[in-house]
Amino acid sequence: MPWHTAAAEAHTQWPPGGEAVIRVLDENTAVVVCDTGWLPSGKTLPPGHKVTKELHGRAQVRFFRRVTATQGAAHPVREPAVASDRRDTVKIKDKVPAEQPKPLHNRQTPGGVRYALLGSKQASPAPTLFVLGGAMESNLTEPHIQSGRELQRDHDFLCVSLDSPSEGSAVRPAEPYGLDGWRYRLEHDEDFTIAFSHDASGVLDELIAKGYTDPDRVALVGISRGGFLGLHFAAADFRIRCLALVAPVTDLRTLREFRGMNDNPVIDSLAVINHAEKLAGRAVWFIIGDRDERVGTDHTIALARRLSKLAMQRGVEPQVTLHVVPAYGHVDPDRSHEMAARWIASMLPGR
DSSP states (O other), X not given: OOOOTTSOOTTTOOOXXXXXXXXXXXXXXXXXXXXXXXXXXXXOOOTTOOOOOOOOSOEEEEEEEXXXXXXTOSSOEEOOEEEEETTEEEEEOOOSOOOOOOOEEEEEOTTOOEEEEESOOOSSOEEEEEEESSSHHHHTTSSTTHHHHHHHHHHOOEEEEOOOXXXXXXXXXXXXXXXXXXXXXXXXXXOHHHHHHHHHHHHHHHHHHTTSEEEEEEEEEEETHHHHHHHHHHHHOTTOOEEEEESOOOOGGGSGGGTTOTTOHHHHHTOGGGGHHHHTTSEEEEEEEEXXXXXXXXXXXXXXXXXXXXXXXXXOOOXXXXXXXXXXXXXXXXXXXXXXXXXXXXXXXXX
């Protein structure tokens, strides 16, 4: 199995940005332990990364088995996984039935922006879902793509994703991986959301120009940090007609990775509530647990209320849906992706 042995330091830490601890059990079976539920990227730890003994609050254990094509599986088979969140132990259910996977294409715009496309060009421009979270291949595998699978199956959506800043191919030399990389850029006075939104708009330009995407039916689903990036992308590009956000980050200052940066002018300007004017009137759907101290349940509630108030001030009927559900910790609430898919389909009905 092509996983680097240096992909994680099992005895000292959970690796940054969702990187996984991998153990090969035999020639056909491997076990993966990760703190966010993402699949391993196979990357070594970034240069200059400082090893710590901090443990994240959630872990998932997954088993992968190598199978041949004649056995009827085109990707590793996953056994049921258990996730622990310090106090709770939650059974992770396979919410989407097994089905023939759509082709995943890695592409690049003329401007050099890499993106991943799940699905193929259709006879006419198709509704398109941007899926944002971490590294683009992980975004289009699981759990982020659960809503996209339903939209593909029932409504012929294409799904597209980009690497988040400091993840996947977007990691720069000498910068830390993941959210630590975001902090590194902010400490160097860089607003990384501007470049990300520009790149995402460039991908959308290409998909529309080549006849893949219907410009009037573009949606976005963002999970956690992907919600933060998605909100900034939508604020910069009016073509995003509706957004579904699962446990989204709305203010970086709530995250432990950004402690001590309250006086940083860039991080203050990036709080999504400061960009609400550009989102007011748009269809936005939120779901978050009632005790999500990681990203801040109250921040999501405040943003939803702000968007509704601004829409009413403009004489526009608010299109904001907010679900605050019983859940401890920073998790995807049960059935959240199914609910998001149904809501997106209702916002972008077929022609």
